[in-house]
Amino acid sequence: MSGHLRKLGLGLIASLMASTAAVAAEPAKGPKTYLGVDISYANEMDDCGAVYRSGDKTVEQYQFFKDAGSNIARIRLWNDPQWTNYSNIADVTKSIKRAKAAGLQVLLDFHYSDDWADGDKQLAPKAWEKLSTPDQAKALYAFTYDTLTKLDAQGLMPDLVQVGNETNGEIVSSLAKAKDPINWERNALLFNAGIKAVRDAGAKGSKNPRVMLHIAQPDTVEDWFAAAAKAGVTDYDMIGISYYSKWSKRSMAQLGESINRLRHTYAADVVVVETSYPFTTEGADSSPNLLGEDSLIAGYPATQEGQKKYLIDLTQLVFASGGTGVFYWEPAWVSTKCKTRWGTGSNWENSTLFDFKGQPVEGIKWLSTTYAMPVETTFRVAAGDKASAFIDGDFLGGAGPRPMVREGSDFVYRTRLMPGASVTVATAPTAAAVEAASAVTATISAKPSAVRLPAQP
Template sequence: MRGKRRFTLAVAASVISLGAAQAESAKPPIYLGVDISYANEMDDCGAVYKAGGKAVDQYQFFRAAGANTARIRIWNDPDWTTYSNLADVKRSLGRAKAAGLQVLLDFHYSDDWADGDKQVAPKAWAKLSTPDQAKALYAFTHDTLIELNREGLMPDLVQVGNETNGEIVSSLAKAKEPIHWDRNALLFNAGIKAVRDAGRETGTKPRVMLHIAQPENAEPWFEAATKAGITDYDVIGLSYYSKWSKRSMAQLGQTINRLRHTYAADVLVVETAYPFTTENADASPNLLGEDSLIAGYPATADGQRRYLVDLTQLVLSSGGTGVFYWEPAWVSTKTCGTRWGKGSNWENAAVFDFKGQTLGSAEGWLKHAYVRPVEVTFKAKATTEAAFIDGDFLDGVGPRPMTREGEAFIYRTRLAPGSSVTVAAAATAAAVAEAPAVTASIGDRAASVPLPEQP
C-alpha cells in the first residue's frame, strides 16, 4: 500500500461487522506434520518410544497425537548409508499410510544432505551438461513417483528440492556464487513437470512444494524465481529455526502473509524444532543449544510445547496452512550415530525424553484448539475493465489485481477471526490510495465484504 497512514485517513464512514449473519463454509485444511525420516534407522538401532508406560510405534504415536502428515526425505544414491534411498522410502511410506497419515516426499536431488548451504549434485549427474542434468532430474522424479504409485505409495505432496536457497544440482564451490537462474529454472521446471506428468499418468494430483530455509531468504528467492519462469507450484515451505534466522516469530508471520498474497500458493513452516533441555545424553554435540532459545520459551517440555503452539497459531493467523516438526523422534541410541558422533545431534530437541518417554509436548501441540482463519471474499461491482485491491491486511505487498466473476471483481483471502481490516479498490493500482474504503470486523464464519462503487 502506498503510505499506510494516508490510506487509513481515506477511509469512508463505512464499517461492516461480519460473522453471525454469514453462511458458514468449510474451514480451510491445515497440515500438522512431522519429519520422521530417521524412523526406520531409529527402530533398527533399538530406540524405544513410550507413552503411558507402553511402547509405541512412531507413526502410530504421532497419528494418535494429532499429526496428519509425515514428511520423508529421499536421496538419489546414498552409498554412505542404507537409509533414505528408494527401498527405505517405500518402507517409510508404507508405515505412514498404514497409520493413516498423508505423505510429503522430500527430494533432496543429492546423494547426501542438501540444505541452505549446499546443493551437491548426485555423483551420477555431476559431469552431465545442464540439459542432461534436467533430463536426469525429470526421470528420477517421475520414475520414483510412478514406482511408488504402483505399490500404492503415491505421496500427497512432493518437494522439488530441499532448502534450495542456492543453485540446485551444484557443488560446494558454486554454493558461494550467485544463482544462475536460467540453469536453476531449467532444473526446477523439469522436476515440477515430472510431478505433474506422474500425477496425470496415475490419476493422482500430488501437490508441488518449493522449500527455502529461513524466512528472510524467501521473498527475494521467489521474486527471482518468478522472473526466471518458475511459477507452477502449490505450496511454499519455509524452514524456521531461531538459531539460523534473522527474523523474529512476528516477522515470520508477516513474511508468510506477504508471500501468500504475492503468489498463488499456500505457505507453511515445513521445518522447525525447539529444545526441551540444553543437556546432552551422549557425546555427540547438540545442534540446538542455548543459542536456539527465544525469550519466553525456556528449554523445558512446557517451553517446547508453548513454542510449537504459539508458532502454529501465528502461522494460521497469518494465513499460513501448517507447521511440521523436523525429526521429533531422533533420539540417542547406544548402537547408532552419525558421521559427527555416536548417538544423536538432536535428542535434546526430540519430543521424547532421554529414556524414550513422551514429554507431552507433541500431544499438547498437535491437539491444541487453534483459532483457524476464515474465508473472506472482497467484492466490488464491475464498472471498469480492471480492479485492484489494497488494505492493511496485505502487510505492504501493495495493490493486488482482483478477478472478474460475472458482474463483480473478487479477491478471496483468509483472515483471523476478531481482526479488523481496512480495504479499498479502484480501477488502477495507482488510484487505490485515494479510493473510498471500508473497515470490516472479521467474525468466525466465512463472509463477503462489499466494497464501495467508484465515483
C-alpha cells in the first residue's frame, strides 16, 4: 500500500467506525509478557562476598527482583568452561533452583561454547572442534536434550530456551571464520538440531519450553531471520534482540520499527532479551567500565533518573511496537574483591541496578511501572468468491502485504495495536493488487475489537 492510495469518503468512514464499535472480536488473550533479569553472575557474586540491601535489610538477588516486579530470570550455560567454576551445568542447576524458589520463570541460554558466544564470535566447544558438521549437529542435539532431560528430572525444566546466544555469525565456529559469510546449509543443520532437541525433550518432559533465537542488535536482525527462513530455520517461538546503543547504529525508534516488522513477518513473539544503561560513568574499582560516555543516548544522562527513564521508555516502546518483553543484563554484577580475566572487580558496576553501596537504584522502578499495552485487533473482509486476500497498512511498518486467513465467510488478519491509533488499511485478492486498492482509515478501540473492511472488488 502506498501513499497515493485513494481514501474512502468521510461518510463511509464514519459508517465503518460505527460498525467497528458494534462488532465484538472473538475472545482473545494477549501474549505472555516478560520483564526479565539476567543474573547469571549471582552465585559467583555471593562467593565473592557481594552484599545487596534494600534499606537496612540484606536481600537475596532472585527474590529481590521477583518482589520488584520481574517475572523471569535468564541464565547462561557454557558447555565445558574449564577457565571458571560458573555457568557450567552444576552452577546453572543451582541458579535455576534459586529462580524457581523465588517464583520466577526461567530462560536458559545455551551459548554452545566453552566461553562467551556473542555477535563477534561463536567458538565451538573444544570437544566439538574437530568433528564433522553432521557430528557437531549430533553433539549439539545430545548436549541440549541431555541437559534439559537432567534438569527436568529435578523439576527444573526451563520455561524458555535460547538455541544459541547472539548468533549473528555461524554457530559452533572459530575466530578464523568469525567474519566469513554464513554457510546457511551448515548453520541451519546445527540450529535445527538444537531446536529439535528442545522440542523432543519437551515432548517427553513435564513442559514444552518455548524456543528463542537471539541476534545482537537490530541492525542485522531482519536480514538474519530472512536468511534463516530461506534456509529452513522456522520452528521457533520467539525472536530475541540485544540492544545496546554503544554497539548499534539504530536509534530506539528504529528498534521499535524493526520489532513491528518482525512480529508481522514471523509467527513469533519479539523481545529485547538484553539491554543495559549506566546510572553513572564513575567506577567503584580499577576494572574498566564497558558502558561509559560512548553508551549514552541524548535525553538519557548517566544518572539514576536517566537510567530509569531509558528503561521505562524502551519498555513502553517495545510493547507499543508489538514486542512482548525486556530483559536487563546484568543488574547484579557489582564490584567485589574477586579477580576476573579483565581485572579486579566488575566491568559493569556502573550499569547494575544497585549502587556502589549495594542499595537499589531508581532504575529498579522500571519493573513495577504500569505500561500502556496494545489490544487485540481483528481486520475482517467478506470473502465472496475470492480464493485469497492480502492486507497492507501503515501499521505493518513496511513489512509488505500479509496474507489473510479464511474463517467461514470472511478473511481475517489478527494483530495487536495501540488504543487510539489511527491506521490506514487496504485489502485485495493478491499481494500485487493491494497497492492500487482503496484504503480505509480506522481508529483502534480501547478494547479488543474487529474492524470490518469493505468487500474486495
